[in-house]
Amino acid sequence: MGILANTVSVCHFKVQGDLPQQDELHAWVTKQLAANKFNPIDQGTEEMSVGWVHLDDPRIAEFDSPAACCREHYFMFTLRRDKRAVPSAVLKAHLEKAKEEFLAENPGFAKVPKQKREDLKEAVHAMLLSQTLPTPATYDAVWDTKNGILTFSSLSPKVIELFEDMFKKTFEGLRVSAFHPYARAESVLDDGNKVLLAQANKAGGDNYLELIKENQWLGTDFMLWLMYQTMNESSEYTVNQAGVLLAQEAFVAYLDDRVVLLGSGENGAQKITVAGPQDHFNEVRSALLNKKQITEATLHMEAGDDHYKLTLKGELFHFASFKSPAVQLEKDSTVDEAMEREAVFFERMLLLEKGTQLFDSVFATFLKLRLGKEWEEQATAIQKWLNVCTYCNSQLNS
Template identity: 55%
Template structure:
């Protein structure tokens, strides 16, 4: 699911480190070209990873702005071609090679260990040469004004691959994940920053510590939002910068699917409540018994536009993110490149607006959670869970 798909997945990073002053275009272009993708169709290499064009994964030249530059966005795709050999296939062909070696050397009862390793490698290389590589691709959009990169995979190994490739490509720069605490730091008002720092349960600045020690951010946010969904107005106002106008109204609510978990002596217990919900009775029972909401389907609505996503509470990753539809016109009289660029800008507009609404929603929660009103709000939520 690429960035231009109607439904995609998004995780975000902030670019940190030493970047050149002024225009980033020549620096980005030069470094993308150095680490561009190299095909392995005509050799026996097992894997190749590098950068290609967003619009055409067969193109890997970054010598003109149209290849990757869109106004203040740098857009590129991480492509990995990989050959995979089934273990059973390798074993079968190795047995044939060993049998042939023993037939040619009748004095041997079995193949020596070193020779067996040589045969295994020869068989593997031979099979790889006959196996077509399988391509995979993931898009990245770098907003050079904000320094934020959106990446279209939520798989931990793929994210790790992207981080490593980015660091290898842009020497001196690194990616910092925008997890719940990092997002809170960026959104919270100055007068509430001391409250956020006091609430921080991490003992270091390591990202993994900030994530694991501050899971309360996701838990409390989703619990608060569910309570608001069921008992109060679901209307909010835009408070963060972006395409939508300040103070515009929008609606936010949870529906369709919740994932709840608890950890105890018996291990981690997980339940999924799926389907359109009227009263969330099953979820309320689980919450009353100590479970936490860790994942939920979130809807954001503004005028006729609807954004739907699965919010991962621990990391604030956006899975199955469906934005208002963006279409690419086709036809003999249509300039395909111009139409694709127009679709990109439209997609960025609706994607940025959806994330602006989400940040406004989270900022509203933070103002309450870190302010003086959380005690009374929590009492209302607990009374609601108790059926009062």
């Protein structure tokens, strides 16, 4: 079900470029999607087809009106990629049979000539492709034009690259840029703290790859602080970012279930995964004392009766397995299917926005501390907490 499912892995982009006038935007987006719609290859021999389809129904690729992709300030569309492939073992077996048949029909040849082998291989491959059904894959995108953020339902680098290229091709003059940790940090801070963030920026320019690589401390320090908060503080926070939830609304956030650490060793990079409910994070603390850094962690956020859970990928701030409360809508036989789909979409967007607002509020709380004068004292407290772990020290000395 993609982005409409109660659990989905997502990454975020910022849409950049000059948009058409507001009164022309819906028609323009619809036209561009229609011009780059998905074309099925079930009846042909093409190896791959890529294009846009409806988010509600990936079988439909007709964008004949704004209603097909627009809901209030959202644009929604799905990237569909159908791909057919012939297994190498199957191709080899059929090719051998074709070569045997050629030699039987042409007894003057001791072996199949090189050019004929190439021709046979091409013909066999085409024949097998025509008998192979393409395998479909779909990836949802929701573009919020109010804040310019686009949510995409895949974390695969290859799929993300395909999406970026297709988006740029479809919407001439626009592009999507990764909403990486530094960009997200800028978005959640006030002007005064943005100045402090710029001073802490370790990148030498505005290149987004450099901003990611040189500022990995944003992710590692954030998750280390979250772990300390989970074990030593109340884990209570208040909403401090604009959105669906009211300002100063209380909620709880804590780490549990899964932590991934990375560090260098004699044989190169060493990765440690600690899974299952945590008591004192002893194994994690041992690894931290041994110069490892947290690169992934599962974060829980609870606001009222709503429980959100996600695995934060520290390098890029991707949300893996982002689980939100289930969409619960009363079925009404008098409501048609289109209206029900629309209701599900808005309810789902509301829940995703709430979860993101909670996350950004925790992140902003950390940043204000990390960029302020109090961080030195906090870092000392964290180090002391790590050092008093008797289990950790025994592990290091064993």
